[in-house]
Amino acid sequence: MIVKMHKKATQQDYEHLIKALEAKKFKIRDVSSDTVKIFGVIGDTASLDIHDVKAYEGVEQVIRVQSPFKQASRTFKEEDTIITINKDLMIGGNHPVMIAGPCSVESEAQLDLTAKFLSEQGVKVLRGGAFKPRTSPYTFQGLEVEGLKIMRRVADKYGMSVISEIPSAEHLEVFNTYTDIIQVGARNMQNFDLLKALGKAKRPIMLKRGLSATIEEWLMSAEYIIHHGNAEVILAERGIRTFETYTRNTLDISSVLAVKHLSHLPIIIDPSHAAGRWHMIEDLSKAALAVGAHGLMVEVHHNPETALSDGAQSLKFDTFESMMTQLHHLSNALNRPLK
Amino acid sequence: MIVKMHKKATQQDYEHLIKALEAKKFKIRDVSSDTVKIFGVIGDTASLDIHDVKAYEGVEQVIRVQSPFKQASRTFKEEDTIITINKDLMIGGNHPVMIAGPCSVESEAQLDLTAKFLSEQGVKVLRGGAFKPRTSPYTFQGLEVEGLKIMRRVADKYGMSVISEIPSAEHLEVFNTYTDIIQVGARNMQNFDLLKALGKAKRPIMLKRGLSATIEEWLMSAEYIIHHGNAEVILAERGIRTFETYTRNTLDISSVLAVKHLSHLPIIIDPSHAAGRWHMIEDLSKAALAVGAHGLMVEVHHNPETALSDGAQSLKFDTFESMMTQLHHLSNALNRPLK
Amino acid sequence: MIVKMHKKATQQDYEHLIKALEAKKFKIRDVSSDTVKIFGVIGDTASLDIHDVKAYEGVEQVIRVQSPFKQASRTFKEEDTIITINKDLMIGGNHPVMIAGPCSVESEAQLDLTAKFLSEQGVKVLRGGAFKPRTSPYTFQGLEVEGLKIMRRVADKYGMSVISEIPSAEHLEVFNTYTDIIQVGARNMQNFDLLKALGKAKRPIMLKRGLSATIEEWLMSAEYIIHHGNAEVILAERGIRTFETYTRNTLDISSVLAVKHLSHLPIIIDPSHAAGRWHMIEDLSKAALAVGAHGLMVEVHHNPETALSDGAQSLKFDTFESMMTQLHHLSNALNRPLK
């Protein structure tokens, strides 16, 4: 951590702060120039909040040099984390994984139709929303626990795994019971009570990036889960908020490379929520594979027009099928065959 | 709601969509130009999700014209909502209210010292964090329920009201017991499970604006609380995320005017979290009063350097005192005396 | 264009506005709901500024439904624009084009070395900065006209074309003389005096997207150039500003799809400026090809450490060579062979 003193800071301000930091067992090393007093704080600075140091009289600026996350970092663990969902399915290795399904679970009939189709396409993980956090209280809010039970039954029938979004910690037990991967939605990325609870979950967590979160903040949320006991975290990039309005969000494709550089955790791409337009999904999925994502999560609906949510970004069966042909071809060419 | 069809949409696409909308009891009115097919959808469009309409074949663009919030809107209720905390304290009227206290409750001694000082300054609402949602799991997480009990005891001693942030729905009962106003933090603005639960709270809610939330999204979150049963919502602007780094966030002072235009709910300003630098608090507070905010919420600490959180933005007692003199002078000149 | 009247607007306000719009030959069609007065304005609304209509008494909101650009739009011209640089080089068709070279032209020796290498790699367009718009006046500002002359000589020696950035309209003649494609930098995307002048240029224009420009604004700037006489505009996505700091900018890969949908103009990707880190260039280039970009522009330097600008994002020769192997392999697999 680097501290820059204000031009008008007194020698007393400086010594007072140094003393406080040394009392916390940090070492101080001076890097002052002729005109400005600057020093480095050496030690385990992850426990030091920038804003707390700034509270000292005479401090102009505090800059963190070492990343505030530890266990989520590549420095902590050099080799890639590979998460085993079951004996046939691992996320994080050389085979990108396809996760697909409807935005919302609407009925057993709907989900059965979709799961049957997807399993025939070789898809091994079924996604679906049971609890639907919608921005309006006047729109469909999901089948809740009943939706999770439907997912489990249907997935078992077709030999698939289940991923669904948890709305709050009080539902952890049902998610432990009915799902294989528990998803944290973008709007809950910094719901710290939920993150702490998920440290005790018996399932791997898929942590979506917040709407305007930096990669560092995202990894800090992963750190919360790991710190509280659950090391199996998969990151999911789903687009960030920018000024662009053509797309629902802006897919940050570079985040795949950044995460792989900073962390050992696997990262997948959700092009459906990023684009918000079904006709972009295939090409964005190709880009995701080309850049090295560990997986894709896309929305598929047997009849998007009647979908109870997110129809605009859902693929029809035939479009999904032709996309899969393209993605297999591409992933083979990239020497990272899609699973 | 306005729907624009794609240039290549067929007459069949158009009729199919019209039929579906008419089946939902909406009326259709054509506004096409020579080159593009455009039509208006008339009725209670708050229940229609833009992304669901976009799912139809041939749709190019869907634009919402009427606001998606109802009960939170000025159209629904023309006169200002004034929230009565107790017989001496109302939020929303012609007297802006000062809310102050430490970022975190650290001990009874600390809080007593602060509350004594603040009550002498005429402050009627004591703020303090008991559950601390911090971005790092390695920093102070708050005294939790014990912190709330301390707040209650100390506030009662000095005849003050209590406001504190709730981390999740499971703590609702203790917040009903120990606080007078329940705060929703910026990172939980779209934690819909929490918002629904707060519809059942016995206390007014102070809803902070999310880090990159639009005013419409913020009012939609207020709508959730109102729709679920609690009409007493106070909005709190605490700065939004922008590219500027000098300040912790960018105070959106115009949001006071926008909220007053769009909604009947009261709105206060939190300059401490917006600026993140104590030396800016006084001037930003003046601006907040000048623009017509219904109140201020500022962080005060008897010794910011030793604060367990947010020391950089906390005012010392003497600075707070001299600020109060200025604010009383200004609010009198503005003919909206501070309470 | 859709106009929504304020709840308190009078019938007189409404009639006054309608009359003004009809006087401009627009047709009016009502889409009011029970509670709000809303109407469509039909005609050539590209000449109507939203903010001018908002000036009328009683207007609450004005929404543009038709795009404000005309000649740049896919509606105006359905087939892709293909720009012929010379008999061997076209931008916009089925063969993505590689453009490469140093950030700055530093000397004839440097450029000769680089151009020789690049031409051996099959690269047909040489990029290089002669006028360097840097954020600090204290850093290298370029060789200016001498730099352009060097580029021309070296490019001719190796049978390459030249692209370089123009800093202002007064240099148009030298750019017409020494370059084959004239680049407009991101910071000049809305320098309208420059855009107007480029309407008279004798060269195709490569228009970089502004740092926080929307795609609509970008296409409006293209519209300026076309409207003033030059239809040969190539768009270049180079990353947009977001809150993410790991990368210099955030590459908006989806913009390729959006531009192809909205416009007939070709679009290329500049991964160097987007990422700001050389180790990300290869993977982002793959993503750009996968998503269908018409070309790539990358920075290459024989010794990035001594580069006078942007060394961090410049590829070394050996890295570029191995990247080219990968990109040829991928573009062949995608059936859009790189040129």
Added chain:
Amino acid sequence: MIVKMHKKATQQDYEHLIKALEAKKFKIRDVSSDTVKIFGVIGDTASLDIHDVKAYEGVEQVIRVQSPFKQASRTFKEEDTIITINKDLMIGGNHPVMIAGPCSVESEAQLDLTAKFLSEQGVKVLRGGAFKPRTSPYTFQGLEVEGLKIMRRVADKYGMSVISEIPSAEHLEVFNTYTDIIQVGARNMQNFDLLKALGKAKRPIMLKRGLSATIEEWLMSAEYIIHHGNAEVILAERGIRTFETYTRNTLDISSVLAVKHLSHLPIIIDPSHAAGRWHMIEDLSKAALAVGAHGLMVEVHHNPETALSDGAQSLKFDTFESMMTQLHHLSNALNRPLK
């Protein structure tokens, strides 16, 4: 400047970089922790580009600690800069200055009417656009040089000063002739060719903040002008781009405090472009005075509905008059009487 080496950087990488920096006369001071190699670079680092240092093998991160601007900084010159326009008018001192006028100069009759009214209100500086940089080529582009001549004649008639926006360097001579203050528009904030030319202008420059510029970038643009010979720079905050759509831009009121802290240059507020809605101007102007701005610039039109640009944000005469009463009252209460 602080440099952090990559975990895998070799000792050779480190020594190679140190040597290069020492060759440029910088001093190196080590601040490494146990796990990471970090060092400070001491000397005149304003001439060092972060991205150039990042080009070295093994470098992970480079952080600037000292501000990259020199002459614009408060460190360079401690006392406030006060710019004398004429014997009656100074910008930067204890009297905030009101600048007002129409968005565009439309005719001599229009401007005469407005200037007469404004001068009666005590306004001393007349604003008006002669060259209009509009986002669409299909809207009014201004009266150009004729507009400047009209401004000069009318201003002289009423004893006012003239400020107008320069579109590019080639018009410098006419601006030197007809204006008293030359304005740089937000979209030209990083048009470096223009900034260099303005270093030779004979008039003070009002530099508007770019749409998504940081305060540091804004001050760097001021630095360009000062470095090239013109120390009389006034900064103008006119709102920045955020996700909020209710307002045209988001007024960054805190920038007044930040600029005053970082720089000695005066700063004024333009609430008209920030809000884009005339009904917000009065309250935002109050906030600007409350926070300590050195002036205000607002748009006024005798009949906003017929304005050729920006009618929505223009005040009518009666509204302006009543606002002035309020602002005089407030500025007197603040002990900084408006001029």
